[in-house]
Amino acid sequence: MSEAASDQGAPVTATISLSADVDHPIAAVWNAFADTRQRVQWGVPEGEEMVCDVDEFRPGGSISARCGSPGALEFESTGQYCALAPERFLVTTETLTRDGEILSTAIITWSFTATTTGTRVDLVDQVVSFVGQGMIDGHRSGHQICLRQLGEFLSS
Numbered sequence: 766m767s768e769a770a771s772d773q774g775a776p777v778t779a780t781i782s783l784s785a786d787v788d789h790p791i792a793a794v795w796n797a798f799a800d801t802r803q804r805v806q807w808g809v810p811e812g813e814e815m816v817c818d819v820d821e822f823r824p825g826g827s828i829s830a831r832c833g834s835p836g837a838l839e840f841e842s843t844g845q846y847c848a849l850a851p852e853r854f855l856v857t858t859e860t861l862t863r864d865g866e867i868l869s870t871a872i873i874t875w876s877f878t879a880t881t882t883g884t885r886v887d888l889v890d891q892v893v894s895f896v897g898q899g900m901i902d903g904h905r906s907g908h909q910i911c912l913r914q915l916g917e918f919l920s921s
Contacts, residue, residue: 781890785912788883789919795852807918
């Protein structure tokens with residue numbers, strides 16, 4: 766563990782559960798996840814940028830992305846697609862670093878259910894922060910924003 770992380774005390778853990786109803790068919794919602802070009806448009810809060818350097822969208826595939834302020838991209842996210850079933854679920858791991866310091870690591874499960882008006886998206890983020898509660902709050906806020914932006918992106 767880095768010295769900065771050890772200064773924070775014990776890791777902080779949380780299970781974040783969020784849901785959103787998206788007024789689009791499950792195939793369109795799934796494609797917004799599966800297609801890297803689409804995901805980088807809605808997958809970070811407005812005003813931030815994401816660049817996927819590696820995106821092997823398959824079970825066991827790797828993902829590596831940089832995100833943050835446009836031009837700076839101060840955060841690096843690396844992980845793996847643990848399991849996926851098209852139009853049903855997606856399970857990934859994600860470790861977030863900045864300047865070589867591990868900030869958090871997570872297992873994130875996305876589930877997709879067809880509804881009469883579109884698709885229900887359920888997210889469970891089991892996260893551990895090595896830098897305090899602020900990172901947990903950032904995960905929650907970021908996911909809330911992305912769920913909202915997913916629907917907006919598909920409607921545009």
